[in-house]
Amino acid sequence: MFEIPTKNIDERRQGEAFEGVQIPVAAGKRFYIESYGCQMNFNDSEIVASILQQQGYGATVNYTEADLVLINTCSIREKAEQTVRNRLQAFNTVKKEHPGMLIGVLGCMAERLKARLLEEEKLVDLVIGPDAYRTLPALVEEAGGGQKAVNVLLSREETYADISPVRLDSNGVTAFVSIMRGCNNMCSFCVVPFTRGRERSRDPESIIRECRELFDRGYREVTLLGQNVDSYYWDGTLTFAGLLARVAEIDPLLRVRFSTSHPKDITDEVLHTMAQYGNICKYIHLPVQSGSTRILQLMNRTYTREWYLAKIKRIREIMPDCGISTDIITGFCTETEEDHRETLSLMKTVGYDLAYMFFYSERPGTLAARRYADDIPEEVKKSRLAEIVELHRQRALEKMQQEIGKTCLVLIEGDSKRSAGDWCGRNDQNRMVVFPKAEGTGKGTYVQVKITGCTGATLIGEMIKA
Structure with a gap:
């Protein structure tokens, strides 16, 4: 077991799917991005945000005010693809009132469905595969000129190792x-x-x-x-x-x-x-x-x-x-x-x-x-x-x-979804633990918690004072 720190972490927004933290805007351009599927997709969205930030874009939580709307897609199941199509249709409804808006598809659906999305269904202006995010600024410029912009080439070298991701959907912990x-x-x-x-x-x-x-x-x-x-x-x-x-x-x-x-x-x-x-x-x-x-x-x-x-x-x-x-x-x-x-x-x-x-x-x-x-x-x-x-x-x-009566180390991630009076965090085994707040604790601190009850998905406990 390692020493429990006491320093708190500043509050940051947390959510299940990215709908944006505000990034300072240069030149008044805004982007909005939604991510679906695996954790790799969410991490890729943070890489995309970093690339766009360098081009003067700031993030917005409201796609109706975005200049560039992106959806990072998953193809692993048919339902995921249908969800993406539904969202693209919603974006296009808004686009009719904001003709300058560009809509793009990123990720795993890009290569497989590029022709259908661009030409048959006409739902997007640009399509970018997982290895082509560095070309996004050029593709945006191309799409802004009225051309359909596509890059779905795969790479044997690309890892984005030199790009520091912008932590979009982050709890700060x-x-x-x-x-x-x-x-x-x-x-x-x-x-x-x-x-x-x-x-x-x-x-x-x-x-x-x-x-x-x-x-x-x-x-x-x-x-x-x-x-x-x-x-x-x-x-x-x-x-x-x-x-x-x-x-x-x-x-x-x-x-x-x-x-x-x-x-x-x-x-x-x-x-x-x-x-x-x-x-x-x-x-x-x-x-x-x-x-x-x-x-x-x-x-x-x-x-x-x-x-x-x-x-x-x-x-x-x-x-x-x-x-x-x-x-x-x-x-x-x-x-x-x-x-x-x-x-x-x-x-x-x-x-x-x-x-x-x-x-x-x-x-x-x-x-x-x-x-x-x-x-x-x-x-x-x-x-x-x-x-x-x-x-x-x-x-x-x-x-x-079986965990009831045991004590575990918990890293506090933020407020419990059900009660502002409780903290939530995970233990070593990735089980979510909820327990009452106490003075001197906060996001990013480790605490020992004795488990007193549970549901099928959550352990309930009491913090043990050091």
Whole structure:
């Protein structure tokens, strides 16, 4: 355990999806940006904001007064794409009254749907892929001249290592730091290798510098981001475990998290590094996707059910108190009732703290879309998903109840959503903790909290006075 600091952090706005903090405006130009999907998208929006700020743009929380409206997109599920279309239609309604407004799509939908969005549906003026954000100023100028502006080229080198992200949707305590981009894993259901390109790691010195600057500005937690962080590798010598250690050594009061790990790649070296440093949080997001080896093979996940369970066992041998979360897809191509039961069985065995659960949504261009028929009826998918969600709800509640009576270290992130008289923050295992405010505490401080109760998603406690 490390020493508990007492210095508070200044108040900053927090929200679930970016709708802007105000950035000083030069030349009266404003931009508005919304982000959907994974944490990488939110981090990319902060890179875009930095590029625009250098061009004299300031952020606004109201898209009706923006000169440039951007939406950072996700293609992982059909519902996400429909959400984006609905928002673009809303933006275009406003644009009719503000003809100078430009609307752009960023991110994972850009490459796949560029022609449809620009020409067929005429919903946008510019389309920018994840590796082309440096060209945004030129594209804005081109679109402002009446041309449709597009750059969706993928790169084998781009990591934006020299760009300091503008922390848009920030509580001033926690921040995301990208350590790599792209993905080499060709999971058959996933569009990421096609929309974000090949895997490449970021210069470690730029990562350490960004994390140190965040700490000096009062941030007390960083989450290192990558599609598969365990594949991080630099200059033939530095592995992800080595990078983790270097970030943890910035200061013992800087908490370190990371996401996402791949079951085939997370190593004992990483686990031992986590156990060694008190400020590396004991929490791993380890997507399983299915409990059936047959389905895992169709998904091209490159591990079996037994391999995954052995990895869970190893994590708990090295860190018995480690929190574990996952992703689960039900209703994948040819999934039988037996396959479904194997997923339920694996969930019972592991006992996840948190799970992101979805039914399969075929994505055009993926290996699965080319190779397999999406042959599970939607009502079956929904029925199986309901069983998975209910089982997780029960097991997660049991896990939370086991925490009652224990004491944990909590980093205060801000006011509880339900009560201005309570603080909220997360413990080492990424569980949200709510407890009454007390004198001498504030955002960015660490406190010891004794757990007195819980809900299925939140621990409730009382601060222990030092």
